[in-house]
Amino acid sequence: MSQIELTELQRRLIVETQKGLPLVANPYAQIAEQLECTEQQVIDNMQLLQEQGVVRRIGLVPNHYRLGYVHNAMTVWDVDDEYAVELGERVGALEFVSHCYLRPRHLPLWPYHLFAMVHGKTEAEVELQITQIRELLGDHCRQADRLYSSKILKKTGMRLKSKS
Amino acid sequence: MDSIDRDLINRYQGDFPICARPYLQLAEEVGCSEEEVIQRISAMLEDGTLTRFGPLYDVEVFGGQFTLAAIEVPEDRFDEVTEIVNSFSEVAHNYARNHQLNMWFVIACEVANQTDEVVQRIEQATGLKVYPFPKEKEFYINLRFDV
Numbered sequence: 001m002s003q004i005e006l007t008e009l010q011r012r013l014i015v016e017t018q019k020g021l022p023l024v025a026n027p028y029a030q031i032a033e034q035l036e037c038t039e040q041q042v043i044d045n046m047q048l049l050q051e052q053g054v055v056r057r058i059g060l061v062p063n064h065y066r067l068g069y070v071h072n073a074m075t076v077w078d079v080d081d082e083y084a085v086e087l088g089e090r091v092g093a094l095e096f097v098s099h100c101y102l103r104p105r106h107l108p109l110w111p112y113h114l115f116a117m118v119h120g121k122t123e124a125e126v127e128l129q130i131t132q133i134r135e136l137l138g139d140h141c142r143q144a145d146r147l148y149s150s151k152i153l154k155k156t157g158m159r160l161k162s163k164s
Numbered sequence: 165m166d167s168i169d170r171d172l173i174n175r176y177q178g179d180f181p182i183c184a185r186p187y188l189q190l191a192e193e194v195g196c197s198e199e200e201v202i203q204r205i206s207a208m209l210e211d212g213t214l215t216r217f218g219p220l221y222d223v224e225v226f227g228g229q230f231t232l233a234a235i236e237v238p239e240d241r242f243d244e245v246t247e248i249v250n251s252f253s254e255v256a257h258n259y260a261r262n263h264q265l266n267m268w269f270v271i272a273c274e275v276a277n278q279t280d281e282v283v284q285r286i287e288q289a290t291g292l293k294v295y296p297f298p299k300e301k302e303f304y305i306n307l308r309f310d311v
Contacts, residue, residue, distance in 0.1 A: 004226045020209075020218035023202050026184060039184065046182045046219070053225045057178035060205065061216040067173075067311045074261065074268070085301060092303025100303040103232065106295050110265070115232075115297075145263070153258035154250045155215050158223055158230075158272040161253065 004052050009037060010045055014054075015162045021058075065152070069119045071126045074147045075133060076112035078105070080140045084114060087137055091116050094136070096129045111143060165213060168194050169204055170311050173214075180218075229276040230256070232297040233283060234265040235290065242266070248289050254282045265295065 006014070012035050022030045028046070029039040049055045064072070079087055084102055091114065092100030099117040116133060120126040130146055171194045181189045188198040196204075208214045224230060237245045242260075249255055249269055258269035273279050283294045 006226050014219075014221055017219050018221060020216060021180075023206050023217075025187060025198060025202070027186065028182070028184065043182055043184070049219075049221075050182070054221060056220045056222045058180040058182070058219045059176045059178050059217070060173055060180070060208070060214050061177070061220070062173050062311070063212055063215045066213050088301060088303045092305075097304075099305050101232075101299040102301040103297040103299055106297075110295065113300075147261040147263045147265075147268070149259040149261050149268075151260040153246050153260055153267070154255060154269070155257050157216060158221055158256050159253050160221075160223075160274055 004054060006054070007045075009035065009041065010049060010054075011160070012162075013042065013045055013049075015160050018157065018159055064119060068121045071120045071123045072149045073118050073126050073130065074149070075116045075118055075130055075144065076147065077114040077116070077133070077137060077144045078111045078142045079114050079137055080142075081113075083140045087140060088114055090136055091133055094129075094132065096120075097133075112145060165208075165311070168196055168200075169208060169213070172201070172204060173208075173311050223272050223274055226274075227276060228272065228274045229279050229298070231271045231273075231279045231283075232299070233269055233271055233286075234295045234297065235267045235286075235292050236265050237267045237290075237292065245290050245292065249286060252282065252286060254278075 016031055016034055021027045024030055028042045032039045032042045046055065088100055088102055091097055096118055097116045098119060101115045102113055103115055105111055105113050118126055118129045120129065134141065134144065172190065175193060176190060180186060183189065187201045191198045191201045205217055209217055235245065245267065249267065250258055254271050254273055256270045256272040258267065260266060261268050271279055271282050273282060283296050287294050
């Protein structure tokens with residue numbers, strides 16, 4: 001991944017907005033006032049950060065529990081290493097998988113390295129999704145587990161420390 | 165939540181406008197006033213329908229790192245350990261899960277090599293082993309929820 005150097009203003013812009021955008025008619029003008037720059041500078045830099053991928057997205061982040069997606073499972077799989085990337089791509093492409101990663105194992109406690117997050121409004125829906133993943137993995141899967149989340153303990157997102 | 169709230173959520177999980185009057189643009193799209201859009205977003209943040217509103221940043225694009233980590237927390241220490249782990253500003257999310265490893269959290273560091281140090285500090289503060297799960301490969305990510 002190519003790395004991007006943030007300018008001083010961009011870093012301050014991130015620190016200023018990481019908790020959220022102001023709920024006023026001219027939010028970027030209000031940010032500009034805080035940063036002692038122009039509204040146009042805020043808008044230009046925000047657009048640039050979005051183009052560069054520093055901003056993944058801007059918008060409303062719903063609490064998926066409150067939307068009825070109360071069953072959330074981290075499904076974890078131990079698959080043949082030589083097929084792991086190919087299978088990860090296929091699992092990640094499933095419409096109901098929100099995140100999919102390869103991560104290290106911690107043997108003997110944790111033999112799994114392919115992680116896929118699934119969400120549903122009922123447990124039956126999630127179990128059906130898990131069955132579909134298992135079918136896709138076929139004989140390449142040696143063992144698997146599913147970890148349902150029982151509680152959100154924290155969900156603040158990334159926080160850069162303010163410094164100058 | 166009514167149909168306008170639903171419309172706002174379905175349309176604006178990703179592409180909130182970057183312009184002088186962004187809420188006015190939303191207002192025209194969903195068919196209410198600019199002021200009402202602001203009030204609706206504010207109310208949904210307050211009642212917990214939204215967890216956040218604004219830009220989501222990716223530290224990895226500018227040299228940082230997100231790392232998943234887990235701890236096996238004794239049940240009788242769960243609340244206390246939750247408080248300690250959540251007190252770290254580097255901990256972005258934390259979930260209780262039904263497994264021997266029963267606490268799973270994401271560490272976000274501005275500089276990639278700070279992660280090990282944060283892991284060590286959490287181990288010292290809790291007296292428990294932290295299992296890091298840095299990602300080795302990321303596949304497609306789809307974070308939209310329709311309502």
